[in-house]
Structure formats: structure tokens, C-alpha cells
Amino acid sequence: MDPTFHRAGSVAVIGRPNVGKSTLVNALVGAKVSITSKRPQTTRHRLLGIATFPQGQIALVDTPGLHREQGKSTASAMHRWMNRAARGALEGVDAAVLVVEAGRWDDEDTLAFDALKEAGVPVVLAVNQVDKLRDKTALLPYLAKVSAGREFASVHPISALKRSGLEALVDDLLKLLPQAPPMYGEDEITDKSxxxxxxxxxxxxxxxxxxxxxxxxxxxxxxxxxxxxxxxxxxxxxxxxxxxxxxxxxxxxxxxxxxxxxxxxxxxxxxxxxxxxxxxxxxxxxxxxxxxxxxxxxxxxx
Ligand code: GDP
Ligand code: MG
Incomplete structure (x- = not known):
């Protein structure tokens, strides 16, 4: 690629809790800037992970997963705060990557997709955790089912954990970003102290x-x-x-x-x-x- 043709912008990483959003951000950044665990709602704060490639730079906005607020739970102020942080992440981004778990599509995935469409940003679908799929032949019908009637800029089966499918995902994300010089230095990997x-x-x-x-x-x-x-x-x-x-x-x-x-x-x-x-x-x-x-x-x- 022509080295003078450089793209830069920000991409929100959206999806229900525990699908692998933070794992994906870390894999793209190449360092652990966002913590991950098997427990849902591990990510509580909005965080930028900065991924720099020769042909462009993506500021990934990692978010707490959008989730239903559970009425009067002991942690309800925390839930409200986390949902605000997830929605706020959509302001001013050039694109979003919607992360879902291969083989599953829940009401919360629809909720996240609808929120993205409402915000008017192009959406790339990352179907994560394909390494866990026992029956690989189930993938194609699944992809057809979830993309029917929903407009995605592109769809990528990936494994954030095994780092597969990420190159094509990065290429397609970069296509959605404006032509611009890098916003951050090459050694900057996050906005957090x-x-x-x-x-x-x-x-x-x-x-x-x-x-x-x-x-x-x-x-x-x-x-x-x-x-x-x-x-x-x-x-x-x-x-x-x-x-x-x-x-x-x-x-x-x-x-x-x-x-x-x-x-x-x-x-x-x-x-x-x-x-x-x-x-x-x-x-x-x-x-x-x-x-x-x-x-x-x-x-x-x-
Ligand atoms: P988040 O809540 O969406 O940010 O999810 P995390 O990134 O914290 O990941 C939740 C759990 O799923 C962690 O235990 C990850 O190790 C695991 N995970 C994430 N991506 C993958 C993947 O591609 N394959 C498998 N097998 N596990 C994954
Ligand atoms: Mg997370």
C-alpha cells in the first residue's frame, strides 16, 4: 500500500457482556490494556486501545457491555453508569464493531445492533469465539441468518483469543476511516494512566x-x-x-x-x-x- 495513504479514526467496540470485546481490543493493540475475565461486566470504564499499523491507526473504544438494567439490584447505580459509558462511546466515532458469540444471537445483541443503527455509524460484525464452535459447518448458515435484514459494512468470523481472522477485520475497519495522519504516537497504546x-x-x-x-x-x-x-x-x-x-x-x-x-x-x-x-x-x-x-x-x- 502507498505509505502516504494513511487512515486514522476511532471505532467503538460494542456487544453484550462477555463476548470478548476487551480480548479483541488487546489482540489488536498487541498488549493487555483492557482487563478480561469469564465474569460478565469485567470492563467498567470506557477505555481507548490504540492499534497502529503501517497503513493506518485505529483508536478502539472499549466499553462495558450494553445490558439490561436490573431494577433494584444492589449495584444499580453501577449498572446505570456502565450503560451510560457504553452509549457515550458512540459519540463521534467513525465506525463500530459489533462483537457477538459465534452460534448465538440474543435479544441483547439486537439491542446493541439497534443502538448502533440509531447512532448512524457503519457497523462491522465480528463473530467471535469461532474456535469454540464444534460443528464448523454451522458457521455459514449462522452468518446468513444473523446478517439477513441487517446491514453490516462487512462480516468477519474471528477468534480474538487465538488471534485468527484479525487481519481481514483490520483491513475492513481501516476502509471505514478517513484519510488522515496518525492521531497518537506509535508507542501510545491507551488513553489511561x-x-x-x-x-x-x-x-x-x-x-x-x-x-x-x-x-x-x-x-x-x-x-x-x-x-x-x-x-x-x-x-x-x-x-x-x-x-x-x-x-x-x-x-x-x-x-x-x-x-x-x-x-x-x-x-x-x-x-x-x-x-x-x-x-x-x-x-x-x-x-x-x-x-x-x-x-x-x-x-x-x-
Ligand atoms: P467482554 O466482556 O466482551 O469484554 O469479554 P472479555 O474480553 O472479558 O472476554 C470474556 C471471556 O471470553 C474471557 O474469559 C475471554 O478469555 C474469553 N474469550 C474472548 N474471546 C475469545 C475467543 O475468541 N475464543 C474463546 N474461546 N474465548 C474467548
Ligand atoms: Mg470487557
Whole structure:
């Protein structure tokens, strides 16, 4: 391709929780900027992942999945906030990639598709997790079914986890972007600070290590983030709502919290390219997830 012909713009990554949006963003960026786990609603904040290629640059807007708000759940303010963040992500983007799980199309997928059409952006469909499909012959009829009556700029079966099908997806996304010079430097991979990313790395390990046992209303606050020569000294507070939850997070003899800390630290060192000294504490604050003011002090603001 002519090196002077360069495209740049932003693309919203939309879909229901747990389809693999953040995994896709990381695969395209080539680094783990967005945390992922088997638990739905792992992503709580809007985040830019910047993917730079010789022929163009895509600023990917990763979002919490659009989902139904569940009435008076304990975390309803959090749900409202997450949906706002997902919808807000559509403002000013050049295109969107709608991520769905191969073989499935739920009401929530229709909800996401309709929201995109309403926003008037071109939509590329990424049919993710094709590596999990046992019967590969089911793929073609599925693609025909989901694209019937719905207008997509293009449709791509992919595996974000195995990184297959991504080159063609990138090519088609770039076609939807304006001809423009890069918006970000080649080494910029996200719009979030290292401090923010450090908190996310701890939250990711909490989700992965505790699974369904993790109280939904758990959040992480980075209380200390200081450079000490070559070393980064990071202090993270894990906020839970009740004493019982604190015990669950800490685990027998502190084993769980140690595991969370060790893994989070290793991911931080990988992403930041330097040694990290990480300390973690668990503290109790009652009812914060349904309290808009408390959410704001913990960084959940638009
Ligand atoms: P999000 O909520 O849409 O951002 O989903 P995540 O990116 O957090 O992924 C949810 C889960 O699906 C994680 O456990 C991922 O490892 C897994 N996952 C994502 N993409 C793929 C894929 O292509 N194949 C398989 N087998 N798993 C995937
Ligand atoms: Mg996510």
C-alpha cells in the first residue's frame, strides 16, 4: 500500500457482556490494556486501545457491555453508569464493531445492533469465539441468518483469543476511516494512566481468582503510586461492602490476596516494563455501589 495513504479514526467496540470485546481490543493493540475475565461486566470504564499499523491507526473504544438494567439490584447505580459509558462511546466515532458469540444471537445483541443503527455509524460484525464452535459447518448458515435484514459494512468470523481472522477485520475497519495522519504516537497504546491500569490489573486478578465468589460490589483504589528510581511503588485498596466479603477476598491465611497480588504485579511489570513493588489492603465501605457520590470518589465519573 502507498505509505502516504494513511487512515486514522476511532471505532467503538460494542456487544453484550462477555463476548470478548476487551480480548479483541488487546489482540489488536498487541498488549493487555483492557482487563478480561469469564465474569460478565469485567470492563467498567470506557477505555481507548490504540492499534497502529503501517497503513493506518485505529483508536478502539472499549466499553462495558450494553445490558439490561436490573431494577433494584444492589449495584444499580453501577449498572446505570456502565450503560451510560457504553452509549457515550458512540459519540463521534467513525465506525463500530459489533462483537457477538459465534452460534448465538440474543435479544441483547439486537439491542446493541439497534443502538448502533440509531447512532448512524457503519457497523462491522465480528463473530467471535469461532474456535469454540464444534460443528464448523454451522458457521455459514449462522452468518446468513444473523446478517439477513441487517446491514453490516462487512462480516468477519474471528477468534480474538487465538488471534485468527484479525487481519481481514483490520483491513475492513481501516476502509471505514478517513484519510488522515496518525492521531497518537506509535508507542501510545491507551488513553489511561498507569495508575488507572494498575488498579485494573488488581481487579482483573480478583475476578479471575475469586470467580463467582467475588462480591459484585468490589472495587480497587490506587492509594499510592510513586516512582522510586527504577522501581514503581504501588499501594492498592480493595473496597468491599461487608466484613464477610473481606474474609473471602483475603482467603485462608491470606493466601488468596497473596495470589492476586503476585499475578497483578507480574502483569504490571510486563505492561510498564519495570519492577513493581505492590502492597494490597482490603477495606469495608457499606453500600458504595448504589451510591452515586461514592462511585464518583472512586473514579466512576463521566
Ligand atoms: P467482554 O466482556 O466482551 O469484554 O469479554 P472479555 O474480553 O472479558 O472476554 C470474556 C471471556 O471470553 C474471557 O474469559 C475471554 O478469555 C474469553 N474469550 C474472548 N474471546 C475469545 C475467543 O475468541 N475464543 C474463546 N474461546 N474465548 C474467548
Ligand atoms: Mg470487557
Amino acid at each position: 498507569q495508575r488507572f491500569l494498575a488498579g485494573e490489573m488488581v481487579r482483573e486478578q480478583l475476578m479471575r481468582q475469586l470467580g463467582a465468589e467475588l462480591p459484585y460490589a468490589t472495587t480497587v483504589e490506587i492509594e499510592r503510586f510513586v516512582e522510586d528510581g527504577e522501581l514503581l511503588r504501588i499501594g492498592a485498596v480493595i473496597w468491599v461492602e461487608r466484613d464477610g466479603q473481606k474474609a473471602i477476598v483475603i482467603g485462608k491465611g491470606g493466601s488468596r490476596l497473596r495470589e492476586v497480588g503476585t499475578l497483578a504485579r507480574s502483569h504490571m511489570e510486563q505492561l510498564f516494563g519495570r519492577k513493581v513493588f505492590l502492597e494490597t489492603w482490603v477495606r469495608v465501605r457499606e453500600g458504595w455501589s448504589d451510591d452515586e457520590a461514592a462511585l464518583r470518589t472512586l473514579g466512576y465519573h463521566d
